[in-house]
Amino acid sequence: MSAGFYRAFEDRYRGSRELIKQRLRAYEPFFAPLRTLQDPPAALDLGCGRGEWLELLGEQGFRAHGVDLDDGMLAACRERGLDVELGDAIACLRALPDNSLAVVSAFHLVEHIPFDLLQTLVAETRRVLLPGGLLIMETPNPENLVVGASSFYLDPTHLRPIPPQLLAFVTEFGGFGRHKVVRLQEEAGLRGDTPIALINVLDGVSPDYAVVAQKDGEAAVLAPFETAFHAGYGLALGQLAQRFEQRLVDRDDALRAALAQLEEHTIDSKLRLAGAESGLQGVTRLSQANAARSEELAHALAELSNRVHATEVAQAQAEEARRQIAALLASSSWRITAPWRMVGGWAHAARAALRARAKAALLGAARTLQRWPRVKRLLRPLLLRIPGMTRIYQASIAASQAMPPEAQAPLGDMSPRALRAYRDLQSALKKTRKH
Known part of the structure; x- marks a missing residue:
């Protein structure tokens, strides 16, 4: 070296x-x-x-x-x-x-x-x-x-x-x-x-x-x-190897715990989602029902509105009529013509009473003629000469057949003209009986 x-x-x-x-x-x-x-x-x-x-x-x-x-x-x-x-x-x-x-x-x-x-x-x-x-x-x-x-x-x-x-x-x-x-x-x-x-x-x-x-x-x-x-x-090598292996075990345990928690959360989420979907379906059905009810309510409200409007129109018309009547009643012409309306009312009532009495007399005469055919034959030529009397007579005959016999009206209730006619008939009937 x-x-x-x-x-x-x-x-x-x-x-x-x-x-x-x-x-x-x-x-x-x-x-x-x-x-x-x-x-x-x-x-x-x-x-x-x-x-x-x-x-x-x-x-x-x-x-x-x-x-x-x-x-x-x-x-x-x-x-x-x-x-x-x-x-x-x-x-x-x-x-x-x-x-x-x-x-x-x-x-x-x-x-x-x-x-x-x-x-x-x-x-x-x-x-x-x-x-x-x-x-x-x-x-x-x-x-x-x-x-x-x-x-x-x-x-x-x-x-x-x-x-x-x-x-x-x-x-x-x-x-x-x-x-x-x-x-x-x-x-x-x-x-x-x-x-x-x-x-x-x-x-x-x-x-x-x-x-x-x-x-x-x-x-x-x-x-x-x-x-x-x-x-x-x-x-030593064994110490570090054991610590590293324990770390792996701890990490695996942590991962398993995390996976278990994740699965639990997933299941819970699925359940919540299912509940949410069910709730959404319920809400949808309720919304549809509410929509139908809302439509019915809208129709009912429209109809009610129409009725209210018609009522308001009728009330307005009635109010207008009352106003016009009140104005008429308060007018001077209405007060001036009051006597004439009263006289006219009396005349109308008299005419109605006379018609009723004449009708009753004719019905009585018609019933009498039905009982006495001979008198009927004698009066027929007279009735033919007076067409109006013929119609009245025929109507009386039909009414006498359809209605039950009534009690004879008292003579005091007849008008003078009806009383004269009645007396003439009575005289004719007497003559017939003599012959």
Whole structure:
């Protein structure tokens, strides 16, 4: 590899020193209790790179030493006065005495070495650590599908990804008392119950993880680390997958509920529509009936109007007649002619009474002649000479036959002329009887 390549590569893709130092503070719950093991606690950083971890430990009071095979990376450490050396990590461990260190760290180293050297590193670290001392190994997390399938291979010195379960088992198999998988550097927005999308399942898992293994020791030595080893860290693939699946289930439930509500609303709308259509039909029928009734009422009103008009006309005519009669009665001519109208009325009444009496006399005579045929034969020549008398006689005969006999009118009720005629008839009848 070209001189300076790896330092330039780290500067481009690993991130700034400030960013890396900030990320490394996630280990504070583990390294803070190490001060109870030594004063000051001794630390060895394998593959120290640019020295961010060494710088942080120095700030926390550790006596830190680093080793790396890339002299270009060590130059950045020397620029800051850090205690580093050029050399092999395994050789450096083997040169240290037993139970001499509080912490051994290897950040993004194990993915660069063969697996047998990894096991050797774990074994040698356990030897040099104090009881209760820690081994910290950080590496890219292949649970993050984007990391495991793509970004891991961006570094040309990487050999292969190491799953968390494998690295944890290596420490367990190497004799460490306990270990903890610490997932790191996930997006803060994905923590909690925030709804996630499919892309978050693919690349939202913590992109890095570390296995923190602790060497056995007395209970009092291990007690300060209990909180750190029992806490939860980061996001695993299974967690995000379950949250995404739960989101799908919740969405399906919400869709089913919405569909059920929509169906209910649809049914209700159909019922309302049916009711509206029925009501519309009823309204239409009622409107038609009202139209027919309105037409009948219009005809009745027209007829009533005509009658009212006719009544008004008749009343007007009657009023006009009353007015004319009142005017006539109030006129001077009516008052002047009043005696003449009275005399005329009397004359008309007298004529009517005379006609009635004459008619009664003739009817009586006709009945008498019917009883005496001889008198009838004697009077016939006389009647023929007077045509008017003949008609009167014939009418009297017909009336006498059609009407029942009446009582003879008293002679005092006859007019003088009728009385003379009656007497002449009586005299003629007497003569006839003598013969």
